[in-house]
Amino acid sequence: MNASYRTSAVVVGAGLAGLTAAAGLAAAGVEVTVLEARDRVGGRTHGLKVGPNAWIDAGAAYLGERHTELLSLMAELDLKTTPTTMHGASRFALGAADTTRDGRFPPLNAVALGDMFELLDELTAAVRPEAPWLTPDAERLDRLTAAEWAEQHLTHPDARLFFPLFLGEMMAADPADVSVLHLAFYLRSGGGIRYLNAFEGGAQQDRIAGGAHQACERLADRLGERVRLNQPVLAVHQDDDGVTVRTAHGDYRADVAVLALPPLLADAVEHRPELPVRRASGRTARGCAVKVNLVYPEPVWREHGLSGWSVNAEGPLLSTVDDSPAGGGVGVLTGFVTGSEAHRYAALTPEQQREAAVGQAARLFPMLPEPIGFRLTDWVNEPYSHGCYAALFGPGDWLRLGPTLTAPHGRVHWAGTETSTEYFGLMEGAIRSGHRVVAEILNQA
Ligand SMILES: Cc1cc2nc3c(=O)[nH]c(=O)nc-3n(C[C@H](O)[C@H](O)[C@H](O)COP(=O)(O)OP(=O)(O)OC[C@H]3O[C@@H](n4cnc5c(N)ncnc54)[C@H](O)[C@@H]3O)c2cc1C
Known part of the structure; x- marks a missing residue:
């Protein structure tokens, strides 16, 4: 291996993938700079404070026992899990009549x-x-x-x-x-x-106590001044000696670059030389989710034998779940607005969005008081996510994009949950992609 090849790297994107990659490269002695477009790290993990010491997840939240790389990162960063609360009956609004019953299997033809x-x-x-x-x-x-x-x-x-x-x-x-x-x-x-x-034994069993955003924040704390916020990357130009990563505020020079971005955003960066195969196609779609967090003084549904879980044929909230912080203080009902419903809902005014969500929650759980907080995150239109949970590969995408998903383009390497064939779309996939890219760069012949 050419020693000079790996002495410096610019990592683009301070989500779980980029920060895992940056931490791994820094640990191996590579001089690393992380360029992040937003004014915060975390990407599709994002914490919102809803009370003293009470945080909720506006982005990713759930994990299970098989998410081994996330669990080991959490152990390293001194983060703990808290079980997702699923005690009590579920509510279903899937037909003419609303139903309440035990378990999560819907009251439809089995x-x-x-x-x-x-x-x-x-x-x-x-x-x-x-x-x-x-x-x-x-x-x-x-x-x-x-x-x-x-x-x-x-x-x-x-x-x-x-x-x-x-x-x-x-x-x-x-x-x-x-x-x-x-x-x-x-x-x-x-x-x-x-x-x-599944919740028990499955991918939704636990959450990160205090919020999933802490993983990125703690990684970024360790990397210190190597992480630069408010640096949207516009272009990556390569020559025989290295890469120049261009932002609106200046150029960064390094031996290699890691683009740890969702594919639609990686595709929007100007590449010289041009990419032989794009990172996304006209059929690659944004994952459609708007996440709504309704905050109440306490999780009152529990006193009525309800879990807070609901599944609904009519929107905006197609499902709800009890996301109350482990330490108490407030009750949080999270509503997911997904698929085509997310596009319709995202087009409403903020007043209409609040009225529709609060009204539906009150119909599903008539014991609810007025919420003391209402938080809405429209991931579909987040300029630096372009949707969630992950990009959607449309017709033709796997055949067209799949074979080059992880293939380096000269000195440019690819990370991000959408480059992981294991746990694609999840936090676990993002971390695994970060590890892969570190090995790729360090092992470069
Ligand atoms: C509402 C929601 C619910 C989810 N639920 C779960 C869940 O329960 N469990 C789970 O495991 N996963 C879940 N996910 C998915 C999980 O959040 C992602 O898989 C993971 O966080 C992706 O990490 P990443 O580093 O690959 O990408 P990202 O987190 O998207 O990081 C990319 C980073 O690049 C930055 N960036 C973008 N463009 C540029 C640019 N041009 N220049 C510089 N920086 C740029 C972005 O700001 C971002 O910080 C959910 C996501 C959302 C939004």
Whole structure:
């Protein structure tokens, strides 16, 4: 290896992927600068303070036992988990009548839903997670949208009703936006439907006590002045001797660059020489989620035997969950507005958004008082996220973009949860991509 090749690196993006990469490179003695567009670190993790010592997650929140790299990062940063609260009955507004019942299985035709999950399991089992474009029948599966697949395969009205709600909850997707190959890959990459969807023993079992944003904040604290905020990167130019990373405020020079950005944003950066294959296509869509946090003096639904969990056919809140901080102080009901509903809701005025969400929460949980706080994060229109939970790979994307997803472009390396075939779209995937890129740079021949 050429020693000078790895003596300096500019990391673009101070989310979990970028900061993991920067920490790993710095630990190996590489001179690192992290350029972050926002005035904060964390990217798609973001904490909001809702009371003295009470924080809630406006972005990523949940994790499970298989998220081993996140758990070990948390241990290193002295962060603890807190269980997601799921005691009590669930509320369902999925038809003519609202229903309250134990468990999370919706009051819909169990056979129709069982058949649907079996079909999805078959697709998920067949996908090649490490190289989805090599999946048998990949071309057809990559051409077909999940909406078209549902039209062809789901005949029962209950399955047709539930499918988009399931996709909204799992991956913040409108079925028209993702290919079937992407759907199958996403479910497989995240550990399969049961793991991804489960609270106890699954991917939603725990939260990070005090908020997921702390992981990035603590990593950034360690990196100190190496992290520069308010530095949106516009261009990356390479020559024989290194890279020049251009922001509105000046140029940064280094041996290598790591772009730890969601694909739509990595694609917006000007590259010289040009990328042989773009990072996103015209069919790559923004994940559609608006997250609403309703704050009450306490989690009153618990006194009424309710978990705070609800699933609803009508928006804006297609699902709700009890996200009250572990230490008490306030009760927080989080509402997810996903899929095409997120676009409709995002277009309303702030007053209309509040009225619709507060009104729906009060219909679902009539015991609720007026909220003492209302926080809304429109991730679809966040300029430095372009959607969440992750980018949605549309028809043709895996075949077109997949083979070069992690391939370095000269001195430019790629990180970010969307470059991880393990736990794609999750915090775990972001951290794993950070580790991968460090190994890639340090092992460069
Ligand atoms: C509402 C919501 C709920 C979620 N729920 C979960 C969950 O429960 N569990 C889970 O594991 N994951 C969840 N996720 C997904 C998780 O947040 C992401 O997978 C992960 O945080 C992505 O990290 P990243 O570093 O790859 O990207 P990001 O966090 O997006 O980091 C990219 C960084 O690059 C910066 N940037 C962008 N453009 C530029 C530029 N041109 N120049 C410089 N900087 C730039 C951005 O500001 C950002 O800080 C959720 C996300 C959201 C938003």
